[in-house]
Amino acid sequence: MRDTISVTSSTQNNINKRRQKSKKSLRSRINKLKLSSLTNNDRISIDKNHIKNEQAEKAIPILAQAFSNGFFTEVNCRILPENLLDQLAQQVYQFVRKQGELNRSLILNRYIEESLLNEYVNKIYVGDFEENNIKTNEINSMHIILYKTKDDHPFNHEVLIEGEKQNLGCRWSLPHYQFESLWETLEFDLPLKSQLMQYVFTVIRFDKANIDRTVIHCNQTILLYGPPGCGKTTLCKGLAQKVSIRMKELFNRFYFYELNAASLFSKWFSESSHNLSRFFDDITRICYDPLTFVIILIDEIESLSISRISSLSSNEPSDMLRVVNTLLTHIDRLKSFSNILVLTTSNLIEIIDQALIDRSDLILFIGPPSIKTTFHIYRACFIELIEKNLIYSKYHSEELKDKLWNLAKLSHGLSGRTLRKLPMIAFSHIQQSDHFIHPEQLFKAMHQQLIYQKNTNNYLQQFNNQ
Structure with missing residues (x-):
């Protein structure tokens, strides 16, 4: 199947043209029907609804395809330059393709060669596929969405x-x-x-x-x-x-x-x-x-x-x-x-x-995570610490994987909230310096905190049963 790129934001480039065309068409129909009772606000409202309905009719089949056999690639932009949306989406497509293998819900925030990405993009979110990883050559379609977040107070x-x-x-x-x-x-x-x-x-x-x-x-x-x-x-x-x-x-x-x-x-x-x-x-x-x-x-x-x-x-x-x-x-x-x-x-x-x-x-x-899910949570935590230069990164990947699996087995039954707090609490118990902390130090501290957490949970359970 041929690769397809569906750029949701690029649709905005054609809205103004369709708006002008729709206005003429609607006004013509209104005159023919002699709807003289409509105010200007009524006409504007009908015009906007007509354009949005037309837009929705085109968007729903594309979304259905993305849900069924593709996945969403969401691009958080600093600004959305309307004259560069198609070019920006093409660079996103090429950049994701270069990754080779994608992890589930992967977040990309480092761009080297792609100048537009460095200038306009904060992060690229790749997902959702239920497998833990997928090769980019197995992707049938890519639904790219460019957007900008709001920062106003609630x-x-x-x-x-x-x-x-x-x-x-x-x-x-x-x-x-x-x-x-x-x-x-x-x-x-x-x-x-x-x-x-x-x-x-x-x-x-x-x-x-x-x-x-x-x-x-x-x-x-x-x-x-x-x-x-x-x-x-x-x-x-x-x-x-x-x-x-x-x-x-x-x-x-x-x-x-x-x-x-x-x-x-x-x-x-x-x-x-x-x-x-x-x-x-x-x-x-x-x-x-x-x-x-x-x-x-x-x-x-x-x-x-x-x-x-x-x-x-x-x-x-x-x-x-x-x-x-x-x-x-x-x-x-x-x-x-x-x-x-x-x-x-x-x-x-x-x-x-x-x-x-x-x-x-x-x-x-929504229950406590399994051992497999706990492993992925710990893995994400370690990747974050490595990327932020807080722990030593040159650690053998297979050895790191084995250590994380052992920690995940010991953590069975703990909530996701507790699991995500554990690296921070363990880190705070390590004698810190200006240099990297070795992963082995963090593993040891997390193991100690797991024992303490389980003892605390057992005590609380006995107390509640009294």
């Missing part, structure tokens, strides 16, 4: 209650620099990341195809559950970032909302449900724009949706019941919009209200 949703400010949550405009590389740092045994991306793409594709939702139901809600520290929240933020990058031809704007559950439970009676309604009212207002895609994260949702049956049996205050009912009501209302995705996480799925579980299209368990 908007805080604050309400004034009895003279006191309460922050209900935050809103980010995506893609945002704070969410960069989150997706690539996550390692799972099952193809969770591709499953989530395929789900979001399917939801959007069904909407563009005008699928009747009374025939095929879609709630646009995902529930991730599992023990703390296994990457549920990070996965949600990484997914939001990737959706905003890969689906950029389908929407003009992407917003990410994170609900602060703790702030909802007001000390003033009945204010909790009102606070929740305020938060969702703002989301609903934005969703009326069909060219804006909204992603909501409700972290540790069990604090909001504790079973109504449990609340009644334990004499919980009625305010809790109002919050649960309000949450369910707003989730039901959001189903009328096709440009929204609700992400929820929980450490205690057994206490979540069954009505919320039933409303989730996907319910996925």
Whole structure:
């Protein structure tokens, strides 16, 4: 199969030409239909929607191909020079081809010969393929996306209650620099990341195809559950970032909302449900724009949706019941919009209200990493330390691999959060100098920290069982 390059950003080069052509066509049709009641704003809105729909019709088959038999190459640019997009994409294509073998979710940030890459590109993200590595001559297609992240501060949703400010949550405009590389740092045994991306793409594709939702139901809600520290929240933020990058031809704007559950439970009676309604009212207002895609994260949702049956049996205050009912009501209302995705996480799925579980299209368990996944996490940590010149790099690769496998076996059962903290904690226990630290020193320190961590976990488990 011939190699193909699909450059999403280059589509912008032709938008202005199509815009002028579409304006003439639309105005002609409007005059013929004698729609004299339309204002100028109405006409502009129709024009923009028409152009975006035309753009989406062309983008969806390309995205479908990238999801099915290719992979995404995402280029984080310092600036996006419109007159150089095609040339820049060609250099990215050639540079990736030169790598020979690609590691899963590889991040490239060193460019030698390619002058445009050095000038305009921060990082190149290569993925996602589920195998640990793939040869570049086995790549059938390459979907290249050029983008620039935003760096503005998140908007805080604050309400004034009895003279006191309460922050209900935050809103980010995506893609945002704070969410960069989150997706690539996550390692799972099952193809969770591709499953989530395929789900979001399917939801959007069904909407563009005008699928009747009374025939095929879609709630646009995902529930991730599992023990703390296994990457549920990070996965949600990484997914939001990737959706905003890969689906950029389908929407003009992407917003990410994170609900602060703790702030909802007001000390003033009945204010909790009102606070929740305020938060969702703002989301609903934005969703009326069909060219804006909204992603909501409700972290540790069990604090909001504790079973109504449990609340009644334990004499919980009625305010809790109002919050649960309000949450369910707003989730039901959001189903009328096709440009929204609700992400929820929980450490205690057994206490979540069954009505919320039933409303989730996907319910996925995120557990502690396996030995193989732990090895890849440690490997990524060591590569980072070597690239930043903190540990000695001239270490035999096979010997390094064996050492990392042994550490991974000793680390079985620990959360991903603990695994990623371990190199830093171990490094802090080494007598540091201006010279490189030898990997053997770090291996020894990590081994000692693993023993300490497991002893601590055993003590806490015994304490909790008492």
